Amino acid sequence: MIQKYPVGIQDFGEIRTGGYLYVDKTAFVHSLVTQGKYYFLSRPRRFGKSLFISTLACLFLGKKELFKGLYIEDKWDWKQTFPIIRISFSNIGHKEKGLYRAIDEQLDNIAEDYGIVLREKVISGKFKELIEKLSELRGQVVVLIDEYDRPIIDYLGEDTAKAIENRDIMKVFYSILKDADPHLKLVFITGVSKFSRVSIFSDLNNLTDLTLSHHFSASCGISEAELETYFQDELKVYDKEKIRAWYNGYSWDLAVSVYNPFSLMHFFREGKFHNYWFDTGTPTFLIKLTKQIHLYDFENKETSLSHLNSYDLERLELIPLMFQTGYLTFKSYDEEGDIYTLGFPNKEVKKSYLEVLLDAVREYPSDQGIVLVNELRKTLLVGNINKLEGILNSLFKSLPYELWQKENEHFYHAIIHLAFTLLGVYVQSEVQTSDGRMDALVRMKEYIYCFEFKLDGSADEALKQIKDKGYLQPFAQENKKKIAVGINFSTEKKKVEALKWELIA
Structure with a gap:
């Protein structure tokens, strides 16, 4: 361990007084507080949103000693302080108490901290009263809301009625902010799902959305320049290109690409490449939705910005959800x-998501899928074609009979596609989906494999197609062995019925 990394610490004061590494984001803070008043920022979980909120709180409380040596130190009037209403919806107990009661108690607690007695009974009235009384006593109020959408996201795919109920409660709660403008110094709201803001903040139409702003693209996460500035000693020890492949790749403006701060800090602390961010929250609902719509190819997904901003709790869209939650970028x-192309940001997300999805499709509650993909890799590495049939059959072995009867073709294509896409995490592997192209191409150190799969067809027919269409011809000049592999899968037998291969000159 080269530095003291603030893994999991979201409190600015604790980081600054505890000797932890702090990547200076106060230039963004300064820009925010001097150029506007109402803001919204969407970023995936564990990306530094809460730390940004904490930094803002310390700034407006005038805690100058915490900002020593930082960008903003000599650019702020430390004599002036402001009262703060700060609510984090991730820890107010909305599941245990119910959202309305949780907000009500939070407002009472904040009022008590400032020595204020609230007379209003409903939460919108209490919120308005708290802002006005704080403003009268202490000056304009700073409102900091962290993870505003947590009471919705927690119920996605599980209890739509509850998610809608919570959305409606929050809409009423936030509705008073616009008329409270004379009493407000700053309103800053963060969340994962910026698309929810369309209905919840419909009355707050002066809210500036920073999510896709070029000026704030690196406000959360760690940029390439920051990596080279703050982790110079670490980069002398570890392979920078490999770190980039694993943890970089998130972009909200297509100009700046940032590293996942949670995974990066964990990596430098542990010295081991691992799926740190993904492991903190398996996207069960997204996996379920992915299976339902039979979508398994996530590279080069084209969509419009309006589609990414769409949000209907009763008819959820997978691609916008995956973008907002950080699984696509x-x-x-x-x-x-006016079309955006999306894909997985990096190896951590691609590998982890597809591993979980492969086992979910196979309905096998373990990591057996990736074990078999690794066996496939080792087999192709040494050219042991005879073992292929057994490995492929193992991938399909656990599928229940009922699934084969109902959607055999969907599951067959899904497993083949996912297995070979996962193989591409370790070697150069492509899976094609358009007509007239090879089904899969795998490039190893000494071999190039072309696969053609048939369902209830013929392995000979598959092999003939590879040769007739000259799928391996573009690689003729490469000094590697070219192997064509034709495979026929039988839905009746639920296994590889025949496999034929041939060395192509």
Whole structure:
């Protein structure tokens, strides 16, 4: 361990007084507080939103000693302080108490801290009264709301009625902010799902959305420049390109790409590549939705910004959800068509998501899928074609009979696609889906494999197709062995019925 990393610590004061590494984000804080008043920022979980909120709180409380040596130190009037209403919806106990009661108690607690007695009985009235009385006593109020959408996200896919109920409660709660403008210094709201804001904050139409702003693209996460500045000693020890492949790749403006701070800090502390961020919250609902709509190819997904902003609790869309929660990110933009292309941000997310999805499709409650994919990798590495049939059959072995009867073709294609896409995490592997192209191509150190799969067809027919269409011809000049593999899968037998291969000159 080279530095003291603030893994899991979201309190700015604790980081600054505890000797932990702090990546200076106060330039963004300064820009925020001097250029506007109402803001919203969406970022995935564990990306530094809560730390940003904490930094703002310390700034407005005038805790100058915490900002020594930081960008904002000599750019702020430390003599002036402001009262703060700060609510984090991740820890107010909305599940145990119910959202309405949890908000009600939170407002009472804040009022008590400032020596204020609230007379209003409903939460919207209490919120308004608290802002007005604080403003009269202490000056304009700073409102900091962290993870505003947690009471919705916690019920996605489980209890839609509860999610809608919570959405409606929050809409009423936030409705008073616009008329409270004379009493407010700053309103800053964070969440995972920026698309929910359309209905919840419909009355607060002066809210500036920073989510896709180029000026705030690196406000959360760690940029390349920050990596090189704050982790110079670590980069002398570890492979920077490998770190980038595992943990970089998140972009909200297609100009700046950032590292996942949670995974990066964990990696430097442990010295081991692992799925740190993914392991803190398996996306069960997204996996379930993915299975329902039979979508297994997440690279180069084209969509519009309006689609990403759409949000209907009663008809959830997978791609916007995956984008908002950090499982997909921007890869490119077609300005003429006004279309964004999305994909997995990095190896951690791609590997983890597809591993969980593969086992979910196979309905096998373990990590056996990735074990078999690794066996496939080792087998192809040494050219042991004879073992292929057994490995592929093992991938399908656990599928219940009922699934085969109902959706055999969907499950067959899903497992083949996921297995070979996962193989691409370790070696150069592509799975094609368009007509007239090979089903799968795998490039190893000494071999190039072309696979053609048939369902209730013929392995000979598959092999013939590879040769007739010249799928391996583009690689003729490479000094590697080219192997064509035709495979026929039988839905009746639920296994590989025949496998034929041939070395192509």
